[in-house]
Amino acid sequence: MPRIELEYFAQLGEQAGRRAETRETSETTAGALYEELRAAYGFALPAGQMRVAVNAAFRPWTQSLKEGDHVVFIPPVSGG
Amino acid sequence: MPRIELEYFAQLGEQAGRRAETRETSETTAGALYEELRAAYGFALPAGQMRVAVNAAFRPWTQSLKEGDHVVFIPPVSGG
Amino acid sequence: MNRFLIADRAVDIGALRETLLKPEAGGFCTFEGWVRQTNDGRLVSAIEYEAFAPLAISEGRSILDEVMERFDITAICAMHRTGYLPVGDLAVWIGVAAPHRDAAFKACRYVIDEIKRRVPIWKREHYVDGQIEWVACHHVG
Amino acid sequence: MNRFLIADRAVDIGALRETLLKPEAGGFCTFEGWVRQTNDGRLVSAIEYEAFAPLAISEGRSILDEVMERFDITAICAMHRTGYLPVGDLAVWIGVAAPHRDAAFKACRYVIDEIKRRVPIWKREHYVDGQIEWVACHHVG
Numbered sequence: 001m002p003r004i005e006l007e008y009f010a011q012l013g014e015q016a017g018r019r020a021e022t023r024e025t026s027e028t029t030a031g032a033l034y035e036e037l038r039a040a041y042g043f044a045l046p047a048g049q050m051r052v053a054v055n056a057a058f059r060p061w062t063q064s065l066k067e068g069d070h071v072v073f074i075p076p077v078s079g080g
Numbered sequence: 081m082p083r084i085e086l087e088y089f090a091q092l093g094e095q096a097g098r099r100a101e102t103r104e105t106s107e108t109t110a111g112a113l114y115e116e117l118r119a120a121y122g123f124a125l126p127a128g129q130m131r132v133a134v135n136a137a138f139r140p141w142t143q144s145l146k147e148g149d150h151v152v153f154i155p156p157v158s159g160g
Numbered sequence: 161m162n163r164f165l166i167a168d169r170a171v172d173i174g175a176l177r178e179t180l181l182k183p184e185a186g187g188f189c190t191f192e193g194w195v196r197q198t199n200d201g202r203l204v205s206a207i208e209y210e211a212f213a214p215l216a217i218s219e220g221r222s223i224l225d226e227v228m229e230r231f232d233i234t235a236i237c238a239m240h241r242t243g244y245l246p247v248g249d250l251a252v253w254i255g256v257a258a259p260h261r262d263a264a265f266k267a268c269r270y271v272i273d274e275i276k277r278r279v280p281i282w283k284r285e286h287y288v289d290g291q292i293e294w295v296a297c298h299h300v301g
Numbered sequence: 302m303n304r305f306l307i308a309d310r311a312v313d314i315g316a317l318r319e320t321l322l323k324p325e326a327g328g329f330c331t332f333e334g335w336v337r338q339t340n341d342g343r344l345v346s347a348i349e350y351e352a353f354a355p356l357a358i359s360e361g362r363s364i365l366d367e368v369m370e371r372f373d374i375t376a377i378c379a380m381h382r383t384g385y386l387p388v389g390d391l392a393v394w395i396g397v398a399a400p401h402r403d404a405a406f407k408a409c410r411y412v413i414d415e416i417k418r419r420v421p422i423w424k425r426e427h428y429v430d431g432q433i434e435w436v437a438c439h440h441v442g
Contacts, residue, residue, distance in 0.1 A: 007353070009351055009353055009421070009423060010351060010423035010425070010435050011423075011435045013351075014435070053353065053356050053421070056353075056355040056356045056359065057356070057359070058356070058360075072353055072356070072421075074353070074356075074421050075423065076437075077417070077418070077419065077420060077421055077422055077423060078417075078422070078423050078424045078435075078436045078437075079350065079352070079357075079381055079393070079416055079417060079420050079421075079422025079423065079424065080334055080381075080392070080393055080413055080416050080417035080422075087212070089210055089212055089280070089282060090210060090282035090284070090294050091282075091294045093210075094294070133212065133215050133280070136212075136214040136215045136218065137215070137218070138215070138219075152212055152215070152280075154212070154215075154280050155282065156296075157276070157277070157278065157279060157280055157281055157282060158276075158281070158282050158283045158294075158295045158296075159209065159211070159216075159240055159251075159252070159275055159276060159279050159280075159281025159282070159283065160193055160240075160251070160252055160272055160275050160276035160281075174315060181335070181389060183337065183338040183388050183389055184337065184338060184339070185335055185337065186334065186335055186336075186337035187332065187333070187334060187335070188331075188332070188333040188334075188335060189330065189331065189332050189333075189409075190329075190330065190331045190333075191328065191329070191330050191402065191405070191406070192328070192329040192330075192331075193327065193328060193329075193402070194322070194326055194327055194328070194329060194398075195327075196324065196325065196326065196327035196400065197324040197325060198325070247324050248322060248324055257335075259337065261332065261334070261410075261413060264332070265332070265406065265409075265410050268330075268406075269402075269406050272402060
């Protein structure tokens, strides 16, 4: 199973209780991985209210994942 | 005849060849005084393209003048 | 806070900005006018600004009063230079603090537009070729 | 000139401004976002900003590239803070130099609007009553 590097920002970091982790997963897309994590950590936000970045670039939720990919789920932003 | 304090700005100063003067005049309104000066100095601008200030406040061209009034003709402005 | 200045020498704009820092403001917009090296295709070396100061100040204050009334802003300051300014020099500075950014932007824009339209200040451009000319008006004064 | 910075400590904005001084620019517009003492009626003591820096920087650069293409401007720089910022602190700074003021204002406004809409930065408000909350989004990220 590929190992994925995850980093959590804002409320996701709080809900996951960590800022980062390396995780083995059998899920093959970013969207499916989010659902797995949502079940594990109880993330409040549905994927439809977020975006996902793979290797520091925005990608569609259907993006397939491979060993070593760096994945960040992007909750609604609030900078400025 | 009342004596009027005049100050000239921008192209009016150049055309009058002076920055200020005290002038006795028999004219009784700001508009008539401008025509007198226009004849004397050859001011290029018609009154219709300008405004007039008496005692440092914008006034209508029909403003009557009295001894010691300070009059400035305001060519189109170009600050900023 | 509402201040309009005519200055015959360089002003510390960092100090002007500091007078506008207010804990109830979340957005701050400034506009600066700089002497540009070209105008209408001609090479400019400097601009000389002349103001009828008493009226420029009272007209400037009227503009700032209008802005305080029309826009939801916290504090505002504007400064216009007079004298001989070489290319690159700061000719005008406007700073507006407001609770929210929309009012800060709109108020700042209103002030520079109105200064150009109504404040008795005139500029004479000095060109690289040695010519000197009073600039054709933005507007009837 | 087109630079987007994420900074984890205070930045000298006078120095940022100086990088934008260009003899071909006649208008310069800045926007600053400050930590405001109230939000939605609650008393704020500080805001903590968190950024996913690599993506924030590339997204910020995309915004500045768009601006250089869409508006007639000369130079632009934007900076966003991360970390713990008490009331009054500078959270964001944008400066735009342009030949004419209209483009400077519009480009500056575009940049702050797009930063708020798309750059992966999040804020957590600290309230005077001791509560701490991630702020409900401006927009879907």
